[in-house]
Amino acid sequence: MIGRLKQSLLPEKKSASGSWRTWKWYVSNYAFILPFMILFAIFIFRPIIASLQMSFFRWEIFGPKPFIGFENYEELLTDDLWWVALRNTVYFAFLTSALLTTIPIFIAIALNVPFRGRNIFRTLFFFPYVLSASVVGLVMRWLLGQQFGIVNYLLGAVGVGPIPFIADSDLVIPSLSVITLWWAFGFPMLIYLAGLSNIPQDIYEAARIDGARGWQMIRYITVPLLRPIILFVAVTQLISHFQVFAQPYVITNGGPGQDSVTVIFYMFRAAWTYFRMGFATTMAVFLAIIIMAFTLLQFRFGASRLEY
Amino acid sequence: MQAEAQPPHLTDTNTQISRIALYVLLTLLAIAILFPFYWMVATSLKTNPEAFYYPPDFYPPEPTLEHYHEIMTRGDINVPRWGWNSLVIAVATTAVTLFVTSLAAYGFARLEFPFKNLIFIVVIFTLMIPSQIYMIPNYLLVRDLGWLDSYHAVIWPAAPNVFGLFLLRQFFSTFPRELEEAATVDGASRLRIYWQLMIPVNRNALIALGIFVFLHSWNDLFWPLIVLSRVENRTLPVGLAVLAGAYGAGDSFSEPALIMAASSMSSIPVLIVYVIFQRRITQSFMLTGMGGR
Numbered sequence: 142m143i144g145r146l147k148q149s150l151l152p153e154k155k156s157a158s159g160s161w162r163t164w165k166w167y168v169s170n171y172a173f174i175l176p177f178m179i180l181f182a183i184f185i186f187r188p189i190i191a192s193l194q195m196s197f198f199r200w201e202i203f204g205p206k207p208f209i210g211f212e213n214y215e216e217l218l219t220d221d222l223w224w225v226a227l228r229n230t231v232y233f234a235f236l237t238s239a240l241l242t243t244i245p246i247f248i249a250i251a252l253n254v255p256f257r258g259r260n261i262f263r264t265l266f267f268f269p270y271v272l273s274a275s276v277v278g279l280v281m282r283w284l285l286g287q288q289f290g291i292v293n294y295l296l297g298a299v300g301v302g303p304i305p306f307i308a309d310s311d312l313v314i315p316s317l318s319v320i321t322l323w324w325a326f327g328f329p330m331l332i333y334l335a336g337l338s339n340i341p342q343d344i345y346e347a348a349r350i351d352g353a354r355g356w357q358m359i360r361y362i363t364v365p366l367l368r369p370i371i372l373f374v375a376v377t378q379l380i381s382h383f384q385v386f387a388q389p390y391v392i393t394n395g396g397p398g399q400d401s402v403t404v405i406f407y408m409f410r411a412a413w414t415y416f417r418m419g420f421a422t423t424m425a426v427f428l429a430i431i432i433m434a435f436t437l438l439q440f441r442f443g444a445s446r447l448e449y
Numbered sequence: 450m451q452a453e454a455q456p457p458h459l460t461d462t463n464t465q466i467s468r469i470a471l472y473v474l475l476t477l478l479a480i481a482i483l484f485p486f487y488w489m490v491a492t493s494l495k496t497n498p499e500a501f502y503y504p505p506d507f508y509p510p511e512p513t514l515e516h517y518h519e520i521m522t523r524g525d526i527n528v529p530r531w532g533w534n535s536l537v538i539a540v541a542t543t544a545v546t547l548f549v550t551s552l553a554a555y556g557f558a559r560l561e562f563p564f565k566n567l568i569f570i571v572v573i574f575t576l577m578i579p580s581q582i583y584m585i586p587n588y589l590l591v592r593d594l595g596w597l598d599s600y601h602a603v604i605w606p607a608a609p610n611v612f613g614l615f616l617l618r619q620f621f622s623t624f625p626r627e628l629e630e631a632a633t634v635d636g637a638s639r640l641r642i643y644w645q646l647m648i649p650v651n652r653n654a655l656i657a658l659g660i661f662v663f664l665h666s667w668n669d670l671f672w673p674l675i676v677l678s679r680v681e682n683r684t685l686p687v688g689l690a691v692l693a694g695a696y697g698a699g700d701s702f703s704e705p706a707l708i709m710a711a712s713s714m715s716s717i718p719v720l721i722v723y724v725i726f727q728r729r730i731t732q733s734f735m736l737t738g739m740g741g742r
Contacts, residue, residue: 167563173556173639176549178568180609185575188586195585248478251471262475264727265482271723271730273668275689276716279708280489282693286701289501291488308700323482328734335735355467384579387670387686391693393700405581405671413675418585425582436577 192422200419213423223424225399226407229314233385233403237318238378242371245326249333250359263334267327277324278391282307285316307393310400317388317401329374336370337363376439380432404428486716493517493710500705516710525695526707528714530681531688538603538673538684539666545608546662547655554617555643559629569618576611581671588675602676603684607666613658616737620654621647653732660726660733667719685715 196213200206217223252263269277284292285306296302306316340363348358364371386405389395395402395410404424412421492500493516494509520528556562557569587606596602624647632642648655670686677683683691692708702708723730 167561170556170560170562170639173560173643174553174568177553177609177614178572180549180605181572181575181611183590184587184606185583185609185611186571188583188590189575189578191586192582251475254471256468256471262479263731264724265479267727267731267734268720268723269482270734271664271668271719272716273686273689274670275686275693276712279689279693279702279712280485282697282700283492283702283705283709284485284488286699288699289503289505289701289705291505294503294505305700323485328738331731331735332738380579384581387690390670391690394694394697408581409671409675412585412588418589422582422585425579425585429578429582432579433577 192425195419196423196426198419200417200422202416202418206419209419213420216420217423217427222399222402222407226402226404229401230383230385230403230405233314233318233401234379234382236315237321237382237385238375240318240322241326241329241378241382242375244322245329245374246333246364246367246371248326249330249337250363252330253334253337263330266330269324270327272324274324274387275391277320278388281320281323282392285320308397310397313393313397313401317385317392320392321382321385321388329378332370332374333367336367340366373439376435380435380439383428383432383435486720489709489716490713492706493713495706497704497706500709516707517714519707520711520714525680526688526692526711527681528685528688528711531683531685532715532718534600534677534682535667535684535686538600539663541600541604542607542666543659543663545604546610546613547659549608550610550613550658551617551648551655552643554614554621555639555647557614558618558621558624559642559647560639572611573615576615584672584675591676597676598679598682603666603673606672607662610658610662612737613662616658617651617654620651624650654736656729657733657736660730661737664730689715 197208197210198206199209199212248266252259252266284290287293287303287305287308290303290306292306293303296304305312307313344362344366345358348362353361384405385403386409389401389403389406390409393401395406405428408421408424408428411417411424491508494512494514495506496513496515499506499510520526557565583606591597591602591606594601629642629646632646637645667684668686669684670690673684674687674690677687680688689711692711696702696704696708
């Protein structure tokens, strides 16, 4: 029995007749990870290498595909639209992440107060997040139109506007950010709620005895204790919004002009409208480098777990 | 346990006022969140000219289902067909992902083999790399395999879910070894331990991951947009996104009531499923959102 147990769980590396059997055991253990690893190799590992490789070729869907060294990278650095797309992406990512990191904290604090009907609010507030970007985009485009949008009608009723939310160069990125806030705030809200439920109530009780009141408690207890989670949310939001594509694709088609062309939107056009695959992979590589930098930040912050 | 009875931020003398203010604020927020849905459905029940009325009618003067009828009979806005495609793809992706990922997670959590840690580190490292970098080479591969415009093109590339592997491995690692050893003594094979111990014991984590994968697949736009081009093969997000282009006029639409009917038709089933399973769904996002922490 014991021998069998040892064999199954802790194969001894130097057991007398066992080296062949141990080897066979190892090989059969590989079988568990094999399906995953095959798919991983084909659809994740291979394309990463292939993208790096393609970025050094003039790789268009038809015709010869010559090696061109760093030409794609040089072209990218001198391409005005690339810089516009990068600027738009950075602007959108930072603005959206700032909104989605801060505002849900207060909503979560409000929903952490025990009161009747709080679960209804939680359910309601999370709902937009389960919708697809396409539905959100279509509905918001219809709501925010300058001429026929209901939002501008309501603003007109109080003497404001009409505001060309998604048709104005300066407003389009903030508008897409606010749309994204409406769509996605339920997710950070949930994460904050999970964090809040881990803060022991006696801390508040002690502070209350010391004379602390509502806002002071939030400012000096809740926010500092949530800090690791706030940083986690900030970095994960930044990473995901750097990859923005659906909002400009559905709502503005990159417009007005090029004012909401983002990096992934431009990559999509380069690859599937102009079929310049080599050039497009260069953009993907660039974006990957930016995102990896943020991910390293996340690992740094992620290392500090929540302790009280 | 007074803290339970007295909420921390509302222990002042003006508790009542704070409470009312809280309700008012949350209700305003709830209206801001619900209004776009209301407006979507209200517009879908108008005729197209009515949708452009100024001042607008806040409810359809003579509610009509003509656009829903139009969608059911027209070829180019085939919402039911797109919904079916989305469902098949999301279900298959979830099933394949859960199976392949949990099997590998068990391997990495509990079995020994050479280079285990090295392989795991290489796999986890790819979590840092945004998925867009796979898209172009994967598109070319899928095209060469003749998979364009097929379910295969969407399902298989999504199956190796590295984040899911990371998540499940954490759960499988915390399973008490003594129980596993006891099962081994009783003659259970590794496959049986995986299937009859690991899977049932960790079913909450698996369900959470399953919901997460399902919703991702259901809502994904970029990849299906690339690989599914024929009208009848589109998923809902792709079909709707293409409509946005085809019926777009400036910052509005040429046939808003029709577009809103298509949007309503594709989001109402989601709403129903969400209301039924909302506890599970929010739990899933809490768990996966924190990376299983």
